[in-house]
Amino acid sequence: MHPLITATALRQRLGEAPPPLLLDCSFDLMDPAAGERAHAAGHLPGALYVHLDRDLSGPKSPRGSIDGGRHPLPSREVFAERAGRWGLRPGRLVVAYDAQGGCYAARAWWMLRWIGHAEVAVLDGGIAAWQAAGGALETIAPAAPEAAPPYPLGGASMPTVDAATLLSAPGARVVVDARAGERYRGEVEPLDAQAGHIPGARHRFFKDNLGPDGRFLPADALRQRFASLGADAARVVHQCGSGVTACHNLLAMEAAGLGGSALYPGSWSEWSADPTRPVAQSA
Numbered sequence: 001m002h003p004l005i006t007a008t009a010l011r012q013r014l015g016e017a018p019p020p021l022l023l024d025c026s027f028d029l030m031d032p033a034a035g036e037r038a039h040a041a042g043h044l045p046g047a048l049y050v051h052l053d054r055d056l057s058g059p060k061s062p063r064g065s066i067d068g069g070r071h072p073l074p075s076r077e078v079f080a081e082r083a084g085r086w087g088l089r090p091g092r093l094v095v096a097y098d099a100q101g102g103c104y105a106a107r108a109w110w111m112l113r114w115i116g117h118a119e120v121a122v123l124d125g126g127i128a129a130w131q132a133a134g135g136a137l138e139t140i141a142p143a144a145p146e147a148a149p150p151y152p153l154g155g156a157s158m159p160t161v162d163a164a165t166l167l168s169a170p171g172a173r174v175v176v177d178a179r180a181g182e183r184y185r186g187e188v189e190p191l192d193a194q195a196g197h198i199p200g201a202r203h204r205f206f207k208d209n210l211g212p213d214g215r216f217l218p219a220d221a222l223r224q225r226f227a228s229l230g231a232d233a234a235r236v237v238h239q240c241g242s243g244v245t246a247c248h249n250l251l252a253m254e255a256a257g258l259g260g261s262a263l264y265p266g267s268w269s270e271w272s273a274d275p276t277r278p279v280a281q282s283a
Contacts, residue, residue, distance in 0.1 A: 003109060003254045004216055005121040007133035010095055014045070020093040021086060021145075022047035025056070025104040026127075029191070038099060042137035044130060047097075048086055048145065052244065055082060056107050065193065069270035070242035073111070073160075080115050080151040087145035088117065090152060097123035097130070101210055106247040110263065116154020122251060125215040158250075159262040161237045163271055166198065166264065174231040175201040178240035178249045179268065186281030191241055194272040198239065199280040202229060206240070206248035222256035236261035242269045 013020055024047040026035035032053060039049040050056060058074030061067035074082075088094065094112055096105035105122045112120040123130065131137065166173065177184050177197050184203045189195035197203075208225070211217050217225075229236060233253060238246040243265040253261055271277050 001119055001121060003121055003251050004124040005095055006124055007129045007135055010123060010130070011133065011135055013093065016093075018092055019046065020095045021088055023086070023094060023096040023105070023108050024049045024098070025052070025096050025108050026098040026100060027052045027104045028100075035098070035104075040139065040141075042127075042139055043142075044097065044127070044135065045138050046142050048142055050086075050096075050108060052104055052107070056104075056111060064273065065266075065269045066273035067266075067270070069266035069268075069273075070191070071244055071269075073114075073243070073265045076115050076153055076156065077150070079111055080153050083112065083115065083117070083151040084148045085145070087148055088112075088151055089148050090117070091119060094120040095123055096120065097126045099127045101207060101214060101248075102126060102216070102251070103206055103245045103248045106251040107244045110158055110247040110250055114156060114158040115151055116157065117151065125213065128214055159260075161262045161264050163264070163266060163274075163277065166237065167277065171200060172235075173237045173262075174229055174235050175237050175239060175264070176204045176229065176246075176249060177201045177268070178204060178206040178238060178245045180205055180207075183241070183268075184282075186279075189272075192269045192272045194275075194279055196272070196279040196281040197268070198271055199278050201239070201280075204229070204249055206245045206252075209248060209252040216252060216255055219256045222252050223258060226253050226256060226258055233258045233260040237264050238262070239264040239267040239271075241267055243267045 028034035057071040096108040186196035240246040
């Protein structure tokens, strides 16, 4: 299905049986409790809150960021069990949303696709678009979902690439960095061990996928911008700071009809934690 859903289309589908499973993924890297507070203050009707650290990441390695980065992926089996606890069964529509332009919702979208669930979309424009379309927010805590068995794993249709692969064949892949320009260029680094970027990586700030209204740009515009990378989607590897906002670029490419690119889950937090890996900076 299309990876984006409008607020109007979502309102129409809420009357289905079963209704869509709504996942509020709002988060703030600088204040990890902020998304949960915002959810309590107002969320889409029946939406469950999923936390980036607890629900959309695995435990950090004893070796720290050098092995997996700041937000390592859990195993597919562990995430399938979590999805079952949310009440997810094959065929049920999932809609993920946030209040940060879709970057955290995109991580949930990618992970659900990663375990083989195809019926998942991100609410285009998030909470603001929902309210602009006349949708109400509620403050009542949602009822505990009726747990399902662990989600039956399908094929891993969302490819990943690790640091060793990128190091072994530099230039074989087109690496796309989703971080803000000043972090990519190495001017500042508020979170990770070193400033800079993976040598040869090209820059595509994830927020450039959005228009002034906070919604994704039309498919034609996204297609033109990603075409400027000069590579087939199958050769593209997306990364960011810790494998989260990179999923926004993956989602944008999918919306543009350019599916098939890969994610480097450890991203810059993992790459920069190893002092033996090369680092580039640019003016």
